Amino acid sequence: MPNVTFKEQEQVLKYRTDTIQTDKHTKRFSHTTGPATCPLCGGSDSAPHILLRCNNHTLKRMHIIRRHHAVSLCGKEISKGKLGSAIVTMDACNSEKLSDLNIEPPDDIERNIPDWVFPTQQNLPDGVLVMPIEEKGRHLDPKQIPPKDRVIQLVKFKFCSDINPQQTLEKAHNQHQPLIQRPRTRSLQGISRNNQVTLHVVLLGVGG
Numbered sequence: 001m002p003n004v005t006f007k008e009q010e011q012v013l014k015y016r017t018d019t020i021q022t023d024k025h026t027k028r029f030s031h032t033t034g035p036a037t038c039p040l041c042g043g044s045d046s047a048p049h050i051l052l053r054c055n056n057h058t059l060k061r062m063h064i065i066r067r068h069h070a071v072s073l074c075g076k077e078i079s080k081g082k083l084g085s086a087i088v089t090m091d092a093c094n095s096e097k098l099s100d101l102n103i104e105p106p107d108d109i110e111r112n113i114p115d116w117v118f119p120t121q122q123n124l125p126d127g128v129l130v131m132p133i134e135e136k137g138r139h140l141d142p143k144q145i146p147p148k149d150r151v152i153q154l155v156k157f158k159f160c161s162d163i164n165p166q167q168t169l170e171k172a173h174n175q176h177q178p179l180i181q182r183p184r185t186r187s188l189q190g191i192s193r194n195n196q197v198t199l200h201v202v203l204l205g206v207g208g
Contacts, residue, residue: 016162016207020047048161051206063159070157070204071126078129086129086153088117088142117152125179125199127155133196151196154179162205172201 014020023045024036038045040056050059075090117128130142132149142150156176160168180197 012207015047015051018047020050022046022050048206052159052161067157067159070159074155074157074202075127078127083129083131086131086142088128088130090127090155125154125176126157129153129155152198154197154199155202156199157202157204159204159206162207165203165205169201169203172203173199176201 011020019025022036023039026032027034027036036045037043038049038054038056040059041054043049043054052063054060071090075087078084078090079087117130129152130145131151131153132145133151154176156172156179158168158172176199180199
């Protein structure tokens, strides 16, 4: 497996077999009782907690780096295909959050979502693609597509437990319904015809 060390492969295997060291296992093997507590943040300890929910500064930084790599890789692959010219933005995460954690924002992918797609910059998607409706032909530059002819594709990345992805998928679609409504009602086509907007939730299992 290129670019993955033996130690990293070992840790992934331990996670996937539920043998990674946690306070839950410590209590089980030492035959002690009481809640399993994360030594880093004080939350309920478990393997999914380490990779998804721990609020420790170091782990949060690792979570954000993981997210940045996932979004950047996806953006890179989309840019190679027939939808490459439709990419408006691929944003790994909030610039302020990256700066607070001493992570350099990527310079190879556009990070700012223009206000002609979203009127306000809150709870934004990780990626936006804008293309013309099928019968209106092909435009190389999304900005050149008349507002009445736009099809907007929104991409949202979610990391989840490998054994229970459906719950995360349903929660993500419910949580991000406003993402669909905002650009849809932003349409300049008139009240009788709204923009075609689709949300794509990409689930990534934390165990690989």
